[in-house]
Amino acid sequence: MGGQGIEDDITAYRGLVRAEQEAWRERLLRLSHDLHAEPELSFAEHRSVTKVTDVLREAGFTVEPGPADVPTAFTAEYGAGEFTVGICAEYDALPDIGHACGHNIIASAAVGAAIGLAAVADELGVRVKVVGTPAEEHGGGKVLLLERGVFDDVTVAMMVHPAQHDTHPGHFSSQAVSRFAVTYGGRASHAAAAPHLGVNAADAAVVAQVAIGLLRQQITADCRIGLFVREGGAVTNIIPERSVVDCEVRAFEFDEMSELKQRVLACFEAGALATGTTMAVEPTEPDYAELVQEPEMSELFAAHIESLGRELRDTRGTRGGSTDMGNVSKVLPSIHPSIAITGCEHPPHTHGFAAAAATPAADDAVFDGAVAMALTAVDVAIDPVLRQKFLAEQATRGTAATRI
Structure with a gap:
């Protein structure tokens, strides 16, 4: 034709x-x-x-x-x-x-x-x-x-x-994005009578957030890290035995995003190491x-x-x-x-x-x-x-x- x-x-x-x-x-x-x-x-x-x-x-x-x-x-x-x-x-x-x-x-x-x-x-x-x-x-x-x-x-x-x-x-x-939740496990105790017996899971979340905040200076402008604390304790007089942080990591290339995610996970690991808590990571939705x-x-x-x-x-x-x-x-x-x-x-x-x-x-x-x-x-x-x-x-x- x-x-x-x-x-x-x-x-x-x-x-x-x-x-x-x-x-x-x-x-x-x-x-x-x-x-x-x-x-x-x-x-x-x-x-x-x-x-x-x-x-x-x-x-x-x-x-x-x-x-x-x-x-x-x-x-x-x-x-x-x-x-x-x-x-x-x-x-x-x-x-x-x-x-x-x-x-x-x-x-x-x-x-x-x-x-x-x-x-x-x-x-x-x-x-x-x-x-x-x-x-x-x-x-x-x-x-x-x-x-x-x-x-x-x-x-x-x-x-x-x-x-x-x-x-x-x-x-x-x-941007490619990966979303996941990090759960810290600690040990509850009376915050006034026996705080030394507790393992504070909320502290682990704080350490991780500080580390991630510092990491943001070292990443390129086209990357993003977002998070919020979903669980971090119930009352002031109990050492929190559980905390959960929801996080997402973004970049314009999937491989770059995956590499950044490993650096972010290292920050979460720092929180567990510093506080003696356990740490579990699970995806909250597909990448x-x-x-x-x-x-x-x-x-x-x-x-x-x-x-x-x-x-x-x-x-x-x-x-x-x-x-x-x-x-x-x-x-x-x-x-x-x-x-x-x-x-x-x-x-x-x-x-x-x-x-x-x-x-x-x-x-x-x-x-x-x-x-x-x-x-x-x-x-x-x-x-x-x-x-x-x-x-x-x-x-x-x-x-x-x-x-x-």
């Missing part, structure tokens, strides 16, 4: 996608507001899953609830082509401040992208697979689904995330890898976002933030761009951002994100070089590469 023929086909497919999405616009925006009105925490997103999958069923998708023994996950599929486009939907909220990361926008944009792409799926030889991924904030839903094979049949994956600015996917990454944005898909998405009148901001050098989409991106070609809630003055994870996630500007982010993702998928599927490249990568990937 000549170049002009391909261009004509792309134009026709884009028109069909846009027409289908326009027909569903009000339903998609209502979904976003319905999710926003009833925020649910990680692994408890039961009403949210029902809301999202009800729309997908209405659009003719086949829904599988609870794949891989993850109750608040789902998959929804349309089409039977060899090329599977995976679109990730997040819908968990944050404690106390609700949808302050805009996951209502993420889920609704994912549904909109899938519905638009389904309109041309048979013609393109594409299978559309929406993967409902719970517990992104805490719990690593995508990691569980990845390790249990839910992404094995996905050729490429994508999602969009709301932010204060529109970003080129290729200019944005995220998240850094994002790897697929370059050619990134350029396609960026072009479509700009065609919608959005101005991309160069965010290279941005610090902070982690996502379990990083684990997916380390295994298969993926994009995770940011889309602006235009005019929002508040960063994510604030009350201000939560309020902005249900405004007309948030509605625009839902629809524009859906359009740009669907059109990116059309471009990839119809390009014979890209299509074959990604299918070949999928064929050689197998199931052994599901862990970072």
Whole structure:
């Protein structure tokens, strides 16, 4: 087929996608507001899953609830082509401040992208697979689904995330993060009558925090260490026999993060050594890898976002933030761009951002994100070089590469 023929086909497919999405616009925006009105925490997103999958069923998708023994996950599929486009939907909220990361926008944009792409799926030889991924904030839903094979049949994956600015996917990454709890065990005693018989577990936590505070001077600016004392005693007249510290370590490369984690653990060991307490370490959730944005898909998405009148901001050098989409991106070609809630003055994870996630500007982010993702998928599927490249990568990937 000549170049002009391909261009004509792309134009026709884009028109069909846009027409289908326009027909569903009000339903998609209502979904976003319905999710926003009833925020649910990680692994408890039961009403949210029902809301999202009800729309997908209405659009003719086949829904599988609870794949891989993850109750608040789902998959929804349309089409039977060899090329599977995976679109990730997040819908968990944050404690106390609700949808302050805009996951209502993420889920609704994912549904909109899938519905638009389904309109041309048979013609393109594409299978559309929406993967409902719970517990992104805490719990690593995508990691569980990845390790249990839910992404094995996905050729490429994508999602969009709301932010204060529109970003080129290729200019944005995220930090790898490891979260764990350290428990110190000591011996209780009367703090006034027999303090010398006690082994103070709370002191171990203090020593560790001081050591970590000093360590922060010796790490690079793109690394982060965060912690809080979850348990550290009950009353003043009993030497605490148990303390628990929750900690996270971040860096922009997984290996660098792992090395920093060992240095942090040495600080915790110092607390145990100095106080004579025992020490146990356990992960509190799966490790998240850094994002790897697929370059050619990134350029396609960026072009479509700009065609919608959005101005991309160069965010290279941005610090902070982690996502379990990083684990997916380390295994298969993926994009995770940011889309602006235009005019929002508040960063994510604030009350201000939560309020902005249900405004007309948030509605625009839902629809524009859906359009740009669907059109990116059309471009990839119809390009014979890209299509074959990604299918070949999928064929050689197998199931052994599901862990970072």
